[in-house]
Amino acid sequence: MLFAAVALTAACGRVARMDVNMSDARSAEVTVRLLDMNKYQILDTVSVDADGRFSYKVPVTEGQPEFVYVFYKDTKIASLILEKGDKVTVNADTLGNYTVEGSEESVRLAHVEKEYAAAVKRLNELSSRLSAAGDVEEALELRRLTAQEYIRYYRECVKYVMGNAGSLAVIPVLYQNFGDNLPVFGQATDAIHFKNVADSLERKWPESKYVKALRKEAERRFGYLELDTRISGAVEIGFPDIELPDIMGQKHRLSDVDSKVIMLYFWSATDAAQKMYNIDVLAEVYDEYSPKGLEIYQVALDPDKAFWAKAVKEQNLPWVNVCDSRGGNSPYVSSYNLSVLPVAYFIKDGEIVNEQAVDEKSLRKVLDKLMR
DSSP states (O other): OHHHHHHHHHHHHTEEEEEEEOTTOTTOEEEEEEEETTEEEEEEEEEOOTTSEEEEEEEOBTTBOEEEEEEETTEEEEEEEEOTTOEEEEEEOTTSOEEEESOHHHHHHHHHHHHHHHHHHHHHHHHHHHHTOOSHHHHHHHHHHHHHHHHHHHHHHHHHHHHOTTOTTHHHHHTOBSSSSOBTTOSGGGHHHHHHHHHHHHHHOTTOHHHHHHHHHHHHHHHHHHHHHHHHTOTTSBSOOOEEEOTTSOEEEGGGOOOSEEEEEEEOTTOHHHHHHIIIIIHHHHHHHGGGTEEEEEEEOOSOHHHHHHHHHHHTOOSEEEEOTTGGGOHHHHHTTOOSSSEEEEEETTEEESOOOSSHHHHHHHHHHHTO
8 A cells, every 4th residue: 555655646746737627618628739849749638527627637757847738629728838746727718718827837838829829910910901902002001010010029029038038938939930931030140049048948957858959949040140140241242142042953142143133032932822923923024124134033931942843843934043941040031131921122233222012013113213
């Protein structure tokens, strides 16, 4: 009996317990999932009792906290950071609103996710308004507001990261994205934040798989920071130079393009509307203006290079097409202050000119002006 009691005590010490109340999901089923680096691993499917409650114990190793999530159908209803011995109480609903008690790390994570969800909602609303914009002036204003919102949220995140560098809840903040190609921490200099957080977390959780992965990411980003420094030092030309491979793997340097006017165009082949813009607008514009001295240097920010290459081949695009498979982590995102895609810049006489184009009409107007 004594042996059994000791064994039970030891087993209980290797778990974290959560008690969840879901008054609007009585007798339903939820899934408990574990964050396995960049994907979810389902731990269990749990039945909610008739009173809307359930309890669950998660195995947790000493010194290796776990990110644990509760899902109702496809909706994430609670996010937790659980350490060995934690006992947390969660009050949640099926819409994803929740509160948590009993774990300071989980409380911080709840705050982080609430702020992120609000930012995503604001940017989605601006994106919808941009899609429905009736004229160029309205579209330009909405682009400005979108960039302003992105910068505001980024600054808030930097402030939070710097003030909570010793909390595991900072890790998800560093990896937040707005869509596939716009990470919140996408600037080359953000490598400093990754390193500082990794340094702080290693002192408390040196064996954590999440902290070890963060350290690798910090080292990778510092490599890009060095590249960005070299690019920024190219003062002999009036723009940050770019050198990237085409579909055949041959590298093309932006500064080597010898044309009267260069249209530098950042895009993503994963966006159907941007793909159609190639055919419906750029192809016709290129045919008309390339004899007058126009060249397009088109940069895809796509991690899936095979998908991008297939799109370029299928569309038979005649201008310079290159791809940066680092996507939103590309150093050129910060070099050109990219906040949304697509974006066009115009280079004439070795300098970026202050002109903007958001549709075919405004594009032709800019080119007519620059080709004089």
